Amino acid sequence: MNPQGLLSFVESWENAGAISKGIALGVVLGGGYFASLVLYAIYNVFLHPLRRYPGPLLWRAFRVPYVISIHRGDIHRKMKRFHDEYGSVVRIAPNELSYVDGRAWKDVYGNRPGHLPFERNRTWFKKLSPDEPHSIMGYDEEAHTRMRRTFVNSFSEKSLRDQSPVIEGYVELLINKLNAFATGQQRADNTVDLNQWLNYFTFDVSGDLSFGESFDCLRHGKAHAWVEIAQDFGKALSLIASINLYPPFHKLLRYVIPKKIMQRSFDHRAMSAAKARERLSFESERPDFVTPAQKYNKHKPSIFGSEWEINMAIIVFAGSETAGSALTAVMRELVQNRGVMSRLTEEVRGAFEDASQITIAATGNLVYMNAVINEGLRLDPPVVIGVPRLVPAGGDTVCGQWVPGGTYVAYNQFAANRQSRNFSHPNSFIPERFINPDTKTDDMTSLQPFGIGRHSCIGTKLAYAEMRLVLARLLFAFDIALADETDRWDWGEQKTYILWPQLLRVQVRVPRTSARTGGLLSHPPPARSAAIHDFESYAWRYQVKWSSSAKKTEELLG
Numbered sequence: 104m105n106p107q108g109l110l111s112f113v114e115s116w117e118n119a120g121a122i123s124k125g126i127a128l129g130v131v132l133g134g135g136y137f138a139s140l141v142l143y144a145i146y147n148v149f150l151h152p153l154r155r156y157p158g159p160l161l162w163r164a165f166r167v168p169y170v171i172s173i174h175r176g177d178i179h180r181k182m183k184r185f186h187d188e189y190g191s192v193v194r195i196a197p198n199e200l201s202y203v204d205g206r207a208w209k210d211v212y213g214n215r216p217g218h219l220p221f222e223r224n225r226t227w228f229k230k231l232s233p234d235e236p237h238s239i240m241g242y243d244e245e246a247h248t249r250m251r252r253t254f255v256n257s258f259s260e261k262s263l264r265d266q267s268p269v270i271e272g273y274v275e276l277l278i279n280k281l282n283a284f285a286t287g288q289q290r291a292d293n294t295v296d297l298n299q300w301l302n303y304f305t306f307d308v309s310g311d312l313s314f315g316e317s318f319d320c321l322r323h324g325k326a327h328a329w330v331e332i333a334q335d336f337g338k339a340l341s342l343i344a345s346i347n348l349y350p351p352f353h354k355l356l357r358y359v360i361p362k363k364i365m366q367r368s369f370d371h372r373a374m375s376a377a378k379a380r381e382r383l384s385f386e387s388e389r390p391d392f393v394t395p396a397q398k399y400n401k402h403k404p405s406i407f408g409s410e411w412e413i414n415m416a417i418i419v420f421a422g423s424e425t426a427g428s429a430l431t432a433v434m435r436e437l438v439q440n441r442g443v444m445s446r447l448t449e450e451v452r453g454a455f456e457d458a459s460q461i462t463i464a465a466t467g468n469l470v471y472m473n474a475v476i477n478e479g480l481r482l483d484p485p486v487v488i489g490v491p492r493l494v495p496a497g498g499d500t501v502c503g504q505w506v507p508g509g510t511y512v513a514y515n516q517f518a519a520n521r522q523s524r525n526f527s528h529p530n531s532f533i534p535e536r537f538i539n540p541d542t543k544t545d546d547m548t549s550l551q552p553f554g555i556g557r558h559s560c561i562g563t564k565l566a567y568a569e570m571r572l573v574l575a576r577l578l579f580a581f582d583i584a585l586a587d588e589t590d591r592w593d594w595g596e597q598k599t600y601i602l603w604p605q606l607l608r609v610q611v612r613v614p615r616t617s618a619r620t621g622g623l624l625s626h627p628p629p630a631r632s633a634a635i636h637d638f639e640s641y642a643w644r645y646q647v648k649w650s651s652s653a654k655k656t657e658e659l660l661g
């Protein structure tokens with residue numbers, strides 16, 4: 104621009120009105136912002152150290168599509184589609200890689216000799232407020248080690264044995280309550296929202312074992328206020344985590360999250376802290392999560408002050424929603440796959456003559472039961488998307504490929520378990536794959552519903568014990584079918600916010616006595632011990648009449 108031109112521009116700017124000046128400034132700033140976005144996207148796609156990893160263009164360029172998908176609750180389906188399209192590792196955000204290759208478990212979550220650990224990232228595991236203490240679920244490795252060492256005592260074989268009568272008592276109550284539906288006392292059509300009752304059960308057990316008192320959901324047939332709040336907590340966690348991805352704007356962006364949801368997560372923490380304090384004030388010992396941890400802490404002080412409260416709140420939540428979700432998913436698969444239901448019912452009714460024999464210890468030997476549970480955890484994993492870890496500064500390899508330091512990496516369970524590269528007929532419910540595994544078509548090492556390594560699930564044994572016991576008691580006591588035969592859908596069709604919403608309306612009926620005492624049984628399953636992850640090669644075939652819905656599965660089984 105020559106001096107004359109510059110002069111006339113300055114004159115016209117001075118003569119312009121405030122509105123025109125505002126518009127012009129807006130255009131300049133907007134243009135600048137747009138240009139920087141374009142440059143940012145160009146950098147991410149063409150120059151970023153992760154540029155060689157495949158993935159959808161927009162997701163590689165910006166984090167926004169990921170956040171939108173989290174808010175929509177369809178991130179698990181997106182991941183599945185991306186892995187179908189791009190392969191076993193996909194770049195799902197400028198700085199995040201998603202894996203469905205079983206080798207990634209060890210590299211990302213395990214302890215590799217000679218490698219630095221991949222820590223929990225500080226976005227998903229950020230504290231709700233700065234003064235909140237660290238927890239067993241937190242990113243601080245030193246605090247985690249102290250807390251895990253203490254609480255692991257509450258989940259040992261011995262502790263589980265001590266806790267068994269408590270858990271069995273709640274299952275008895277669950278069966279009594281459902282009996283009222285089965286006999287038509289509650290509803291003439293014998294229908295019941297089983298998902299609710301299963302969640303009442305898991306929350307009552309967790310409440311008793313953590314806070315020293317039941318939430319009494321089973322007794323009252325409705326969710327306690329704490330439980331209602333907790334059920335929104337998963338959603339709050341995922342929304343908060345997605346917003347935390349935008350520092351320093353996350354404080355402002357929190358206002359985008361519905362106020363009710365934010366408030367509920369704060370209420371949840373406050374109510375939990377009050378309940379935990381109450382439990383800690385008990386003088387006497389109880390068969391629960393607190394007594395063994397307290398005993399350890401007395402000898403080796405590891406957890407202090409308010410750290411107790413936050414950890415107990417986390418354990419209640421971690422142990423209820425997950426187990427409730429797993430139980431509902433397995434039951435849905437059973438009522439949608441009548442052939443599998445028949446086999447399992449036959450196993451249970453053949454193994455026991457009376458409900459009083461069905462205990463946590465006695466259900467550990469049910470081979471088909473273990474297979475059904477594992478297949479449910481595969482098809483409908485309670486922890487839907489991967490919990491991302493951070494590649495240490497300096498970078499490291501994952502599945503043999505170099506990944507720069509600071510990258511988020513995660514194994515995404517739903518997407519992985521539904522890949523045909525990992526499992527044959529990945530979208531079908533086929534428990535037999537665990538009884539007679541074909542390692543050529545099914546990669547069992549890729550299935551880790553409870554995670555692996557130092558952060559793996561502390562409650563695995565308890566979760567299996569609860570699931571086996573509840574399923575055995577339910578199938579022994581009732582004939583269960585879908586309330587509406589057309590209400591069939593794939594579990595993955597639901598929206599998800601870390602966990603699943605779960606829906607299952609069924610009809611429960613008291614079976615004829617002969618069915619309970621072996622009338623159905625043609626081939627009683629031999630009593631033999633099956634370790635949880637020991638997918639023994641053991642096949643037996645039942646001569647049951649397959650219902651039409653089971654035929655598809657039967658065809659797949661060959």
Ligand code: HEM
Pocket residue numbers: 239240251417418419421422423425426429484485486490552553554557558559560561562563565566
């Ligand atoms: C079917 C049921 C369950 C599933 C699928 C499940 C799954 C998981 C997974 C995948 C993790 C690892 C998270 C990570 O990598 O950051 C985890 C951690 C954890 N789970 Fe579970 N869980 C279940 C039941 C339970 C139960 C019953 C409890 C306790 C009552 C529990 C307590 C915990 C705790 C405290 C952690 C954190 C462990 C640590 O960081 O050291 N979970 N769970």
